[in-house]
Amino acid sequence: EADIYQTPRYLVIGTGKKITLECSQTMGHDKMYWYQQDPGMELHLIHYSYGVNSTEKGDLSSESTVSRIRTEHFPLTLESARPSHTSQYLCASSELGGVGQYFGPGTRLTVT
Amino acid sequence: QQQVKQSPQSLIVQKGGIPIINCAYENTAFDYFPWYQQFPGKGPALLIAIRPDVSEKKEGRFTISFNKSAKQFSLHIMDSQPGDSATYFCAARGLSNSGYALNFGKGTSLLVTP
Numbered sequence: 417e418a419d420i421y422q423t424p425r426y427l428v429i430g431t432g433k434k435i436t437l438e439c440s441q442t443m444g445h446d447k448m449y450w451y452q453q454d455p456g457m458e459l460h461l462i463h464y465s466y467g468v469n470s471t472e473k474g475d476l477s478s479e480s481t482v483s484r485i486r487t488e489h490f491p492l493t494l495e496s497a498r499p500s501h502t503s504q505y506l507c508a509s510s511e512l513g514g515v516g517q518y519f520g521p522g523t524r525l526t527v528t
Numbered sequence: 529q530q531q532v533k534q535s536p537q538s539l540i541v542q543k544g545g546i547p548i549i550n551c552a553y554e555n556t557a558f559d560y561f562p563w564y565q566q567f568p569g570k571g572p573a574l575l576i577a578i579r580p581d582v583s584e585k586k587e588g589r590f591t592i593s594f595n596k597s598a599k600q601f602s603l604h605i606m607d608s609q610p611g612d613s614a615t616y617f618c619a620a621r622g623l624s625n626s627g628y629a630l631n632f633g634k635g636t637s638l639l640v641t642p
Contacts, residue, residue: 456635458530458634459572459617464629475629506571515562515577515621516562519571520571521569521570521571522569522571
Protein backbone atom coordinates (compact mmCIF):
# COMPACT_ATOMS: atom_id res chain seq x y z
CA GLU A 417 0.00 0.00 0.00
CA ALA A 418 1.42 3.37 -1.04
CA ASP A 419 1.93 5.66 1.91
CA ILE A 420 4.06 8.31 3.58
CA TYR A 421 5.72 7.65 6.93
CA GLN A 422 7.23 9.86 9.57
CA THR A 423 9.32 8.89 12.59
CA PRO A 424 9.38 9.53 15.41
CA ARG A 425 5.77 10.52 15.97
CA TYR A 426 6.59 12.29 19.23
CA LEU A 427 9.93 13.60 20.47
CA VAL A 428 10.87 15.46 23.64
CA ILE A 429 14.46 16.62 23.64
CA GLY A 430 16.69 19.04 25.52
CA THR A 431 18.06 22.32 24.20
CA GLY A 432 21.22 22.02 22.12
CA LYS A 433 20.66 18.46 20.94
CA LYS A 434 20.93 17.49 17.29
CA ILE A 435 17.84 15.76 15.91
CA THR A 436 16.77 14.25 12.62
CA LEU A 437 13.12 13.80 11.68
CA GLU A 438 12.60 10.99 9.18
CA CYS A 439 10.18 10.98 6.25
CA SER A 440 9.73 8.23 3.69
CA GLN A 441 7.18 7.68 0.94
CA THR A 442 6.43 4.62 -1.15
CA MET A 443 4.48 6.36 -3.92
CA GLY A 444 7.48 7.18 -6.11
CA HIS A 445 6.66 10.88 -5.91
CA ASP A 446 9.36 13.26 -7.12
CA LYS A 447 8.33 16.26 -5.06
CA MET A 448 8.53 16.28 -1.26
CA TYR A 449 7.84 18.97 1.33
CA TRP A 450 8.28 19.83 4.98
CA TYR A 451 5.70 22.01 6.74
CA GLN A 452 5.59 23.44 10.22
CA GLN A 453 2.19 23.51 11.92
CA ASP A 454 1.34 25.31 15.15
CA PRO A 455 -2.10 25.10 16.85
CA GLY A 456 -4.67 27.41 15.28
CA MET A 457 -2.26 28.45 12.55
CA GLU A 458 -1.88 27.66 8.89
CA LEU A 459 0.71 25.19 7.62
CA HIS A 460 3.96 26.93 6.71
CA LEU A 461 6.28 25.49 4.05
CA ILE A 462 9.86 25.31 5.34
CA HIS A 463 11.58 23.06 2.76
CA TYR A 464 10.82 21.29 -0.49
CA SER A 465 12.55 19.12 -3.06
CA TYR A 466 11.90 18.44 -6.74
CA GLY A 467 13.87 15.20 -6.72
CA VAL A 468 17.18 13.59 -5.80
CA ASN A 469 19.88 16.15 -4.93
CA SER A 470 17.35 19.00 -5.12
CA THR A 471 16.48 20.95 -1.97
CA GLU A 472 15.02 24.43 -1.58
CA LYS A 473 13.95 26.63 1.30
CA GLY A 474 10.28 27.45 1.65
CA ASP A 475 8.55 30.69 2.46
CA LEU A 476 9.00 30.35 6.23
CA SER A 477 12.55 30.81 7.45
CA SER A 478 13.81 27.77 9.31
CA GLU A 479 17.06 26.84 11.00
CA SER A 480 16.62 23.24 9.89
CA THR A 481 18.31 21.58 6.91
CA VAL A 482 17.15 18.77 4.61
CA SER A 483 18.71 16.28 2.23
CA ARG A 484 17.38 14.18 -0.66
CA ILE A 485 19.76 11.37 -1.51
CA ARG A 486 17.03 8.89 -2.41
CA THR A 487 13.69 9.58 -4.04
CA GLU A 488 11.73 8.02 -1.22
CA HIS A 489 13.58 9.63 1.70
CA PHE A 490 13.56 13.30 2.82
CA PRO A 491 14.97 13.75 6.35
CA LEU A 492 14.97 17.06 8.23
CA THR A 493 17.79 17.92 10.65
CA LEU A 494 18.09 20.46 13.43
CA GLU A 495 21.76 20.85 14.43
CA SER A 496 20.99 22.47 17.79
CA ALA A 497 17.41 22.31 19.00
CA ARG A 498 15.89 25.29 20.83
CA PRO A 499 12.53 25.76 22.59
CA SER A 500 11.43 27.95 19.65
CA HIS A 501 11.61 24.83 17.47
CA THR A 502 8.76 23.25 19.43
CA SER A 503 6.07 22.54 16.85
CA GLN A 504 4.47 19.87 14.70
CA TYR A 505 6.42 18.99 11.56
CA LEU A 506 4.53 17.53 8.61
CA CYS A 507 6.08 15.82 5.60
CA ALA A 508 4.21 15.63 2.29
CA SER A 509 4.79 14.42 -1.24
CA SER A 510 3.30 14.89 -4.70
CA GLU A 511 3.91 13.94 -8.28
CA LEU A 512 6.14 16.42 -10.08
CA GLY A 513 3.34 17.72 -12.29
CA GLY A 514 0.57 16.96 -9.83
CA VAL A 515 -1.31 19.33 -7.59
CA GLY A 516 -2.49 17.09 -4.75
CA GLN A 517 -0.14 16.69 -1.80
CA TYR A 518 -0.21 13.64 0.44
CA PHE A 519 0.75 14.17 4.07
CA GLY A 520 2.39 11.97 6.64
CA PRO A 521 1.06 11.74 10.23
CA GLY A 522 3.50 14.35 11.53
CA THR A 523 6.16 14.55 14.24
CA ARG A 524 5.32 16.52 17.33
CA LEU A 525 8.58 17.98 18.64
CA THR A 526 9.00 19.50 22.09
CA VAL A 527 12.31 21.11 23.00
CA THR A 528 12.78 21.70 26.72
CA GLN B 529 0.71 38.40 4.86
CA GLN B 530 -1.82 35.62 4.87
CA GLN B 531 -2.83 34.65 1.34
CA VAL B 532 -5.96 32.67 2.24
CA LYS B 533 -8.39 33.76 4.95
CA GLN B 534 -10.61 31.07 6.46
CA SER B 535 -13.68 31.38 8.68
CA PRO B 536 -15.07 30.49 11.11
CA GLN B 537 -12.27 29.37 13.43
CA SER B 538 -14.58 26.83 15.04
CA LEU B 539 -18.02 25.45 14.35
CA ILE B 540 -20.48 23.26 16.21
CA VAL B 541 -23.43 21.63 14.44
CA GLN B 542 -25.86 18.89 15.27
CA LYS B 543 -25.84 15.59 13.41
CA GLY B 544 -27.60 16.01 10.08
CA GLY B 545 -26.81 19.73 9.89
CA ILE B 546 -24.90 21.37 7.04
CA PRO B 547 -21.74 23.09 8.25
CA ILE B 548 -20.31 25.67 5.86
CA ILE B 549 -16.69 26.80 5.96
CA ASN B 550 -15.64 29.84 3.97
CA CYS B 551 -12.35 30.93 2.45
CA ALA B 552 -11.33 34.09 0.64
CA TYR B 553 -8.23 34.93 -1.37
CA GLU B 554 -6.75 37.91 -3.17
CA ASN B 555 -4.33 36.44 -5.69
CA THR B 556 -6.18 35.89 -8.97
CA ALA B 557 -3.30 33.74 -10.22
CA PHE B 558 -4.23 30.90 -7.85
CA ASP B 559 -5.16 27.91 -10.00
CA TYR B 560 -6.18 25.08 -7.68
CA PHE B 561 -8.21 25.09 -4.47
CA PRO B 562 -8.11 21.96 -2.29
CA TRP B 563 -9.69 21.24 1.05
CA TYR B 564 -7.92 19.08 3.61
CA GLN B 565 -9.36 17.21 6.58
CA GLN B 566 -7.21 16.57 9.63
CA PHE B 567 -8.06 14.33 12.57
CA PRO B 568 -6.16 14.65 15.88
CA GLY B 569 -2.78 12.96 15.70
CA LYS B 570 -2.95 12.58 11.92
CA GLY B 571 -1.65 14.52 8.98
CA PRO B 572 -4.04 16.46 6.71
CA ALA B 573 -5.77 14.34 4.07
CA LEU B 574 -6.93 15.69 0.72
CA LEU B 575 -10.73 15.78 0.80
CA ILE B 576 -11.89 17.52 -2.36
CA ALA B 577 -10.49 20.12 -4.74
CA ILE B 578 -11.68 22.48 -7.45
CA ARG B 579 -10.19 24.53 -10.27
CA PRO B 580 -11.34 28.13 -10.89
CA ASP B 581 -13.14 27.33 -14.14
CA VAL B 582 -15.79 25.34 -12.25
CA SER B 583 -18.40 26.83 -9.91
CA GLU B 584 -19.27 23.72 -7.96
CA LYS B 585 -17.88 20.26 -7.30
CA LYS B 586 -19.53 17.50 -5.34
CA GLU B 587 -18.00 14.31 -3.98
CA GLY B 588 -20.29 12.29 -1.77
CA ARG B 589 -21.50 14.51 1.07
CA PHE B 590 -18.85 17.16 0.43
CA THR B 591 -19.42 20.10 -1.94
CA ILE B 592 -17.17 22.98 -2.89
CA SER B 593 -18.84 26.16 -4.11
CA PHE B 594 -16.53 28.54 -5.97
CA ASN B 595 -17.20 32.21 -6.74
CA LYS B 596 -14.42 33.46 -8.97
CA SER B 597 -15.63 37.07 -9.15
CA ALA B 598 -15.86 37.33 -5.36
CA LYS B 599 -12.62 35.37 -4.89
CA GLN B 600 -14.30 33.12 -2.39
CA PHE B 601 -14.86 29.40 -2.04
CA SER B 602 -16.62 27.33 0.55
CA LEU B 603 -17.01 23.76 1.76
CA HIS B 604 -20.44 22.36 2.55
CA ILE B 605 -20.87 19.05 4.38
CA MET B 606 -24.29 17.53 3.78
CA ASP B 607 -25.95 15.35 6.44
CA SER B 608 -22.98 15.85 8.78
CA GLN B 609 -22.02 12.99 11.09
CA PRO B 610 -20.05 12.87 14.36
CA GLY B 611 -17.27 11.16 12.39
CA ASP B 612 -16.87 14.38 10.38
CA SER B 613 -15.58 16.12 13.52
CA ALA B 614 -12.10 17.28 12.51
CA THR B 615 -10.12 20.35 11.51
CA TYR B 616 -10.65 21.49 7.93
CA PHE B 617 -8.11 23.53 5.98
CA CYS B 618 -8.69 25.31 2.71
CA ALA B 619 -5.73 26.03 0.47
CA ALA B 620 -4.89 27.72 -2.79
CA ARG B 621 -2.04 26.93 -5.14
CA GLY B 622 -0.01 29.69 -6.65
CA LEU B 623 3.42 30.61 -7.89
CA SER B 624 5.67 31.99 -5.19
CA ASN B 625 9.35 32.20 -4.36
CA SER B 626 9.00 28.50 -3.55
CA GLY B 627 7.71 27.57 -7.00
CA TYR B 628 4.12 26.35 -7.09
CA ALA B 629 3.10 26.14 -3.44
CA LEU B 630 -0.04 25.63 -1.43
CA ASN B 631 -1.12 28.56 0.74
CA PHE B 632 -3.22 27.30 3.65
CA GLY B 633 -5.95 28.91 5.70
CA LYS B 634 -5.70 28.75 9.49
CA GLY B 635 -8.19 25.92 9.75
CA THR B 636 -11.70 25.41 11.11
CA SER B 637 -12.32 23.06 14.00
CA LEU B 638 -15.65 21.32 13.36
CA LEU B 639 -17.59 19.44 16.04
CA VAL B 640 -20.66 17.48 15.03
CA THR B 641 -22.73 16.55 18.06
CA PRO B 642 -24.89 13.40 18.15
